[in-house]
Amino acid sequence: MTSNHDLLARSLSSVWHPCTQMKRHETLPLVPIARGEGVWLYDADGKRYLDTVSSWWVNLFGHCNPRINAAITDQLGKLEHVMLAGFTHEPVVQLSERLRGLAPAGLGHCFYGSDGASATEIALKMSAHYWRNTGKPQKCEFLSLKNSYHGETLGALSVTDVALFRDAYGSLIKQNATVPCPDWRDAAAGEDAEAYATRCAESLEAHLRVHHESIAAFIVEPLVQGAAGMAMYHPTYLQRARELCSQYDVHLIADEIAVGMGRTGTMFACEQTSLSPNPSPACGRGVRESAGEGKRTGISPDFLLISKGITGGYLPLSIVMTTDDIYQAFYDDKTSRGFLHSHSYTGNPLACRAALATLDIFEQDGVLNTNRDKAAIFNRIATPLREHAKVKHFRNTGMIWAFEVETPHADFAQRCFSLGLKHELLLRPMGNTVYFMPPYIIDETQFHLLITRTLTIIDELI
Numbered sequence: 485m486t487s488n489h490d491l492l493a494r495s496l497s498s499v500w501h502p503c504t505q506m507k508r509h510e511t512l513p514l515v516p517i518a519r520g521e522g523v524w525l526y527d528a529d530g531k532r533y534l535d536t537v538s539s540w541w542v543n544l545f546g547h548c549n550p551r552i553n554a555a556i557t558d559q560l561g562k563l564e565h566v567m568l569a570g571f572t573h574e575p576v577v578q579l580s581e582r583l584r585g586l587a588p589a590g591l592g593h594c595f596y597g598s599d600g601a602s603a604t605e606i607a608l609k610m611s612a613h614y615w616r617n618t619g620k621p622q623k624c625e626f627l628s629l630k631n632s633y634h635g636e637t638l639g640a641l642s643v644t645d646v647a648l649f650r651d652a653y654g655s656l657i658k659q660n661a662t663v664p665c666p667d668w669r670d671a672a673a674g675e676d677a678e679a680y681a682t683r684c685a686e687s688l689e690a691h692l693r694v695h696h697e698s699i700a701a702f703i704v705e706p707l708v709q710g711a712a713g714m715a716m717y718h719p720t721y722l723q724r725a726r727e728l729c730s731q732y733d734v735h736l737i738a739d740e741i742a743v744g745m746g747r748t749g750t751m752f753a754c755e756q757t758s759l760s761p762n763p764s765p766a767c768g769r770g771v772r773e774s775a776g777e778g779k780r781t782g783i784s785p786d787f788l789l790i791s792k793g794i795t796g797g798y799l800p801l802s803i804v805m806t807t808d809d810i811y812q813a814f815y816d817d818k819t820s821r822g823f824l825h826s827h828s829y830t831g832n833p834l835a836c837r838a839a840l841a842t843l844d845i846f847e848q849d850g851v852l853n854t855n856r857d858k859a860a861i862f863n864r865i866a867t868p869l870r871e872h873a874k875v876k877h878f879r880n881t882g883m884i885w886a887f888e889v890e891t892p893h894a895d896f897a898q899r900c901f902s903l904g905l906k907h908e909l910l911l912r913p914m915g916n917t918v919y920f921m922p923p924y925i926i927d928e929t930q931f932h933l934l935i936t937r938t939l940t941i942i943d944e945l946i
């Protein structure tokens with residue numbers, strides 16, 4: 485086996501790592517992973533790391549999951565790939581049918597892409613093209629939330645509000661407007677999460693009232709803005725956003741790339757709009773447990789974006805689900821009225837089989853119910869962390885936990901990452917925000933270990 489050291493040197497000389505200042509690796513070693521099993525990743529020397537971030541939020545049922553492995557292996561013996569233009573295959577049809585059954589009502593048509601950013605691109609293009617096909621070509625701008633993140637290709641960046649990206653690439657993209665985000669940490673003193681969400685929805689209305697004639701779509705990350713630092717907000721905002729988008733003839737794009745596939749407690753976060761949140765002490769201690777499945781109704785967006793967890797973290801795949809109304813606006817004799825978009829690996833059969841196996845696990849293991857129970861237990865286990873004097877805004881939605889650490893270190897994220905590795909944890913803070921987004925198979929013992937060691941790390945960094 486290659487030694488860790490050798491692999492690091494070869495990687496640094498040949499691989500340009502994503503979203504990384506490569507010079508940092510002069511002092512910060514890369515972590516060479518040789519294999520994975522369940523929640524653990526192992527390096528070539530056999531040292532283990534608990535994958536608390538599900539490898540950038542994609543892994544749901546652990547590394548090397550036997551059931552997903554079996555499905556992909558079976559598919560490998562049949563058909564690895566065929567182009568999806570002019571051809572079709574069982575896995576892509578089955579996946580589309582099953583997603584139609586799981587998604588909010590009315591989203592019957594599945595368009596396939598290769599990753600999250602391409603799903604954003606597809607939805608933006610499809611929305612603007614819809615308005616063009618229906619005689620309103622001036623509706624070609626987009627609206628997003630402050631601190632939004634929808635991917636890093638140029639179209640996706642045009643609806644992504646991250647200062648670092650804007651500064652570097654702003655000149656390459658068409659700038660779109662943003663409206664205030666209902667992140668409850670920004671609420672005024674004495675204002676609860678719901679009141680703040682309502683106030684932000686009023687800003688949305690004010691913007692739409694003036695600009696709706698030029699706006700094709702409003703894109704949101706439902707309930708949790710992931711890359712903003714796990715900013716959580718009250719579902720009433722989504723409810724109002726749906727009403728306002730309908731009223732002003734603007735598409736609503738729900739980017740559930742990170743929050744879909746059960747991450748927020750329901751299969752899709754959009755389902756939670758009509759739930760009365762359990763005692764929501766959001767502005768102080770933001771632990772909101774999702775209510776039972778029976779009560780859900782939720783909203784239907786015009787576009788639902790799915791990626792990340794859909795294949796269980798195995799293979800790149802994304803899906804844009806949309807309505808019959810939108811589909812019909814493209815249905816015509818003219819090629820130019822059809823939707824003009826394709827990727828080489830669109831609807832790859834191996835990826836679709838991984839997704840089908842992932843959906844099987846949800847069904848067979850009653851994952852959403854189990855997660856609900858787990859989250860309640862984990863919140864109790866996390867009590868010492870929540871009550872730590874230097875921990876602020878401890879919050880939880882479904883299987884996502886986050887909090888800020890009061891620390892004197894400007895390079896807290898990097899220090900926390902390095903200390904995490906020492907303590908067998910893969911932690912990847914964003915600034916001074918630490919979050920856990922573990923694979924759903926994490927058990928009590930492992931979560932306990934995560935909390936205990938995180939406390940040790942924090943005590944070293946405050």
Ligand SMILES: *Cc1c(COP(=O)(O)O)cnc(C)c1O
Nearest residue numbers: 599600601633634635710741742
């Ligand atoms: C990760 C993410 C994307 C982009 O997905 P990629 O596969 O990384 O391109 C888009 N939107 C949200 C909300 C995400 O979290």
